[in-house]
Amino acid sequence: MKDLALEALGAATAPGVSYADVRVQELRERSVATKNGKVGHVSSSVSLGIGIRVLAHGCWGFAATDDLSREGLARAAAQALEIARAGTLAHERDVVLAPEEKYEAVWVSPCAADPFATSVDQNLDLLLAVDRELRRNQGVSLAEASLTFERRRQVFASTLGSLIDQTRTVTGAGFSALSYRDGEIQKRSYPNSFGGQYQLKGYELVEELRMLEHAPRIAEEAVALHSADQCPEGEFDLILDSSQLGLQIHESIGHPIELDRVLGSEANYAGMSFLTLDQLYRLQYGAEIVNVVCDARLEHGPGLGTFAFDDEGVPAQRTDIIRGGRFTGYMTSRETAPLIGQTRSNGTMRADGWARAPLIRMTNVSLLPGEQSLEEVFGGTDHAIYMETNRSWSIDDKRYQFQFGCEIGWEIRNGRRTRMLKNPSYSGISTEFWNACAAIAGPEHWTLWGTPNCGKGQPEQVMGTGHGASPARFRRIRVGSAYGG
Amino acid sequence: MDTNHCEEIFELAARHARAQGVPDVEALIGWHTSALTRFANNAIHQNVAERTGWLSLRVLWEGRTARAGTNRLDGESIRRAVEEAIALARVQEPDADLPPLAEPAALTPVERHFADTAAVTPQERARAVADAIAEVRAAGQTAAGIYSTSDSLTAVLNSRGVDARHAETMAQFSVTAMARDSSGWAKATACHHRGLDPVALARTAAGKAAASAAPLELPPGRYTAILEPAAVLDLAGQMFGDFSATAIRDGRSFLAERIGRKVFGENIRILDDVYHALQAGAPFDSEGVPRRKLSLVENGVVREVAYSRQAARLAGVSPTGHGFPVPNEYGEAPMNPVIEGGSTSLEEMIRSTARGILVTRVWYVREVDPSEKILTGMTRDGTFLIEDGRIARGVRNFRFNVSLLEMLSSVEALSPAVRSSGEEAFDMVAPAMKVSAFPFAAVTRF
Numbered sequence: 001m002k003d004l005a006l007e008a009l010g011a012a013t014a015p016g017v018s019y020a021d022v023r024v025q026e027l028r029e030r031s032v033a034t035k036n037g038k039v040g041h042v043s044s045s046v047s048l049g050i051g052i053r054v055l056a057h058g059c060w061g062f063a064a065t066d067d068l069s070r071e072g073l074a075r076a077a078a079q080a081l082e083i084a085r086a087g088t089l090a091h092e093r094d095v096v097l098a099p100e101e102k103y104e105a106v107w108v109s110p111c112a113a114d115p116f117a118t119s120v121d122q123n124l125d126l127l128l129a130v131d132r133e134l135r136r137n138q139g140v141s142l143a144e145a146s147l148t149f150e151r152r153r154q155v156f157a158s159t160l161g162s163l164i165d166q167t168r169t170v171t172g173a174g175f176s177a178l179s180y181r182d183g184e185i186q187k188r189s190y191p192n193s194f195g196g197q198y199q200l201k202g203y204e205l206v207e208e209l210r211m212l213e214h215a216p217r218i219a220e221e222a223v224a225l226h227s228a229d230q231c232p233e234g235e236f237d238l239i240l241d242s243s244q245l246g247l248q249i250h251e252s253i254g255h256p257i258e259l260d261r262v263l264g265s266e267a268n269y270a271g272m273s274f275l276t277l278d279q280l281y282r283l284q285y286g287a288e289i290v291n292v293v294c295d296a297r298l299e300h301g302p303g304l305g306t307f308a309f310d311d312e313g314v315p316a317q318r319t320d321i322i323r324g325g326r327f328t329g330y331m332t333s334r335e336t337a338p339l340i341g342q343t344r345s346n347g348t349m350r351a352d353g354w355a356r357a358p359l360i361r362m363t364n365v366s367l368l369p370g371e372q373s374l375e376e377v378f379g380g381t382d383h384a385i386y387m388e389t390n391r392s393w394s395i396d397d398k399r400y401q402f403q404f405g406c407e408i409g410w411e412i413r414n415g416r417r418t419r420m421l422k423n424p425s426y427s428g429i430s431t432e433f434w435n436a437c438a439a440i441a442g443p444e445h446w447t448l449w450g451t452p453n454c455g456k457g458q459p460e461q462v463m464g465t466g467h468g469a470s471p472a473r474f475r476r477i478r479v480g481s482a483y484g485g
Numbered sequence: 486m487d488t489n490h491c492e493e494i495f496e497l498a499a500r501h502a503r504a505q506g507v508p509d510v511e512a513l514i515g516w517h518t519s520a521l522t523r524f525a526n527n528a529i530h531q532n533v534a535e536r537t538g539w540l541s542l543r544v545l546w547e548g549r550t551a552r553a554g555t556n557r558l559d560g561e562s563i564r565r566a567v568e569e570a571i572a573l574a575r576v577q578e579p580d581a582d583l584p585p586l587a588e589p590a591a592l593t594p595v596e597r598h599f600a601d602t603a604a605v606t607p608q609e610r611a612r613a614v615a616d617a618i619a620e621v622r623a624a625g626q627t628a629a630g631i632y633s634t635s636d637s638l639t640a641v642l643n644s645r646g647v648d649a650r651h652a653e654t655m656a657q658f659s660v661t662a663m664a665r666d667s668s669g670w671a672k673a674t675a676c677h678h679r680g681l682d683p684v685a686l687a688r689t690a691a692g693k694a695a696a697s698a699a700p701l702e703l704p705p706g707r708y709t710a711i712l713e714p715a716a717v718l719d720l721a722g723q724m725f726g727d728f729s730a731t732a733i734r735d736g737r738s739f740l741a742e743r744i745g746r747k748v749f750g751e752n753i754r755i756l757d758d759v760y761h762a763l764q765a766g767a768p769f770d771s772e773g774v775p776r777r778k779l780s781l782v783e784n785g786v787v788r789e790v791a792y793s794r795q796a797a798r799l800a801g802v803s804p805t806g807h808g809f810p811v812p813n814e815y816g817e818a819p820m821n822p823v824i825e826g827g828s829t830s831l832e833e834m835i836r837s838t839a840r841g842i843l844v845t846r847v848w849y850v851r852e853v854d855p856s857e858k859i860l861t862g863m864t865r866d867g868t869f870l871i872e873d874g875r876i877a878r879g880v881r882n883f884r885f886n887v888s889l890l891e892m893l894s895s896v897e898a899l900s901p902a903v904r905s906s907g908e909e910a911f912d913m914v915a916p917a918m919k920v921s922a923f924p925f926a927a928v929t930r931f
Contacts, residue, residue, distance in 0.1 A: 060532060062531070089529070269908065
């Protein structure tokens with residue numbers, strides 16, 4: 001792969017090219033799923049290719065190919081240059097890159113148990129055991145469980161002289177129980193929706209999740225939801241579990257801080273951001289107890305946004321996004337950082353594979369743990385609604401107004417769960433919501449969740465992002481409006 | 486890759502499988518090139534191209550099946566894919582419900598490949614983009630958007646003799662025009678790039694941005710809504726996964742107890758028709774079964790749903806040619822919806838409305854409730870107040886929570902159906918709709 005990268009880089013270094021980088025990537029995947037006592041699917045795949053990015057005449061050109069012959073690499077490099085030249089036909093200003101050092105590195109993400117070394121029958125045995133446990137409850141009409149393993153090795157080379165070889169292993173696991181009764185569909189998922197939990201780990205993640213132990217509770221809750229009361233509509237104190245809070249961070253903090261979005265690059269598709277440049281260091285984004293970082297370093301945890309270098313060769317960093325409630329930072333790239341007077345990218349450029357050009361993407365955007373105990377989070381109010389596990393999510397294209405639905409809710413009175421509530425939902429305006437944050441549980445309740453399905457860019461790229469959070473409480477939030485008619 | 490190459494790849498895979506005692510092999514083989522010129526702030530800022538081929542191979546014997554894929558199409562990589570698929574299948578318990586491979590069936594070809602669209606150059610795309618930017622800039626606004634072209638070949642071959650191949654080109658142009666406090670959007674897709682008019686799309690987007698300047702904040706509530714075709718398809722498109730025999734069997738579909746019942750208004754008729762002149766896509770499914778035209782909804786009554794071969798076998802009916810690659814948990818879905826239109830133009834809908842909201846497009850549409858098919862989402866890039874039969878001014882964008890059962894039972898008028906494209910569902914043929922008492926739940930800040 002190193003030889004391919006250097007060959008392609010050589011081909012891309014043509015007259016008129018002021019900068020070039022290449023990424024050779026091999027992706028190996030395995031996916032195993034069960035459904036109602038049977039194999040749902042078993043599949044594996046391998047994909048190998050190269051993406052070549054050149055900066056010429058002040059414009060970007062990118063071409064990707066799976067033809068890795070010398071001729072194929074030369075054709076792709078020439079195509080990237082031709083595309084860059086075409087960009088001059090609609091050109092406003094030359095791209096200027098923030099300086100960066102040259103790096104030579106080999107990095108392999110920690111993986112205690114190689115998931116690809118596990119046998120498929122071992123995988124199926126576990127999933128079918130979970131499936132049996134779920135369907136032991138007669139009210140469960142559809143039981144589904146899945147495991148996914150992914151290993152990406154990428155060699156990055158650039159005309160700065162960088163040569164970076166990274167291998168990342170990601171594991172995902174989870175299950176769900178769906179209950180259909182009298183035309184009503186209710187569902188519970190473990191440990192999260194979207195297929196469960198995903199982390200930069202090996203098979204040890206599957207073992208840590210202890211899925212079999214949780215199956216009876218999940219089945220019971222899915223069935224019980226049919227008899228639960230509808231979540232009331234009105235303003236309530238709201239407590240969110242850490243997985244739902246992770247998605248709340250993703251949508252109402254993670255996307256708005258993407259500097260390319262702020263500057264208009266996504267205006268036609270993903271949208272823009274309410275975090276205009278005049279808000280930096282001025283906006284009171286949240287309450288004083290709200291501290292958010294964007295952190296791709298391994299020290300932050302095994303997140304889907306953890307790596308050693310981003311896809312333009314910038315080392316992983318931690319950036320304060322919200323400090324003491326104040327908005328303090330964007331996610332940047334080598335191209336966008338100078339546009340706001342910053343001297344260096346904070347390393348968030350990522351591509352979803354060899355075939356796509358890197359964009360600013362969330363790494364691990366996390367709410368730092370608070371100082372309260374879980375008892376204080378739940379008991380610090382007489383009456384609240386507690387919600388767990390995302391069911392629906394939607395936010396406007398500038399990231400102000402959101403609405404989320406969850407799989408299950410509970411009414412909390414004096415710190416104790418009372419009645420179960422079905423179809424819970426809440427809505428609000430991003431900054432009002434974060435300013436209403438009243439309590440955040442401590443580090444012992446903090447989980448780094450993986451969101452595997454974040455879409456952005458044209459052509460669309462689907463990226464895995466990380467979001468750490470502890471359960472937290474928010475004052476006087478609009479609840480139940482999704483069913484308000 | 487040409488079609489002969491597909492045959493070589495399949496023969497090689499089948500030979501390796503036979504050598505290991507597995508006679509039944511199915512191959513999805515594809516090749517794809519695409520290029521996309523992206524612009525924002527009145528300039529091209531991302532400009533990309535990609536090409537790849539792939540083989541997705543399935544083996545099947547004694548009720549066991551598994552799939553292995555690779556984009557490496559040399560002999561050694563194909564051999565490894567065959568061995569991997571066999572290894573994945575070998576450990577499974579036999580499934581008596583798994584059908585054998587499909588048998589060959591006559592296909593009705595559709596002509597959707599145009600050599601000159603496949604040959605569009607970066608310079609041609611850039612010139613079209615520059616013209617569109619000039620149109621928006623002339624209105625004192627800022628343009629963002631894309632122009633893409635692609636060329637693809639898809640083939641399904643199996644050891645029973647299925648040999649289904651489809652080549653298609655696709656061009657796509659979308660543009661957002663941004664003014665100081667408003668925006669407008671337009672988009673079109675076509676198999677031939679001459680079917681797109683980038684300057685006309687830019688003019689439409691700029692016109693919407695100008696007309697929606699200084700948006701008024703209206704209170705949320707129920708309003709008559711006129712939904713342009715892109716908004717209709719991005720809402721209605723959320724329900725076609727429910728027109729699936731497997732989803733109904735699993736209790737995942739809102740139609741589970743509604744087949745044969747009138748669930749929408751009398752004026753709602755929906756087909757799935759890959760052969761429609763305004764549609765795109767291959768006339769066969771992932772097992773090579775010819776797609777059948779389905780009458781999904783007739784005068785508000787749900788009539789037909791899609792059946793993969795496995796779902797059809799379980800139900801004792803014929804497959805409809807809508808199956809996903811086997812093995813999978815979701816079965817099948819209609820992929821080429823045609824929502825039949827009416828005779829009321831968009832202008833007539835506006836003229837006949839005393840007070841209502843005109844919606845250009847919707848955004849971030851998600852399912853709130855699977856049983857009643859309640860969807861939430863936002864309006865975007867051109868939302869207008871209609872008063873006394875004319876567009877009065879722009880309004881701030883709304884969040885809605887609407888049940889499709891209610892929405893499609895409240896359609897007062899339909900425009901002629903056109904090929905439409907949004908961002909929340911796949912392209913389809915759809916009309917504009919005038920909907921009474923559409924529930925807008927909240928309003929945002931812009």
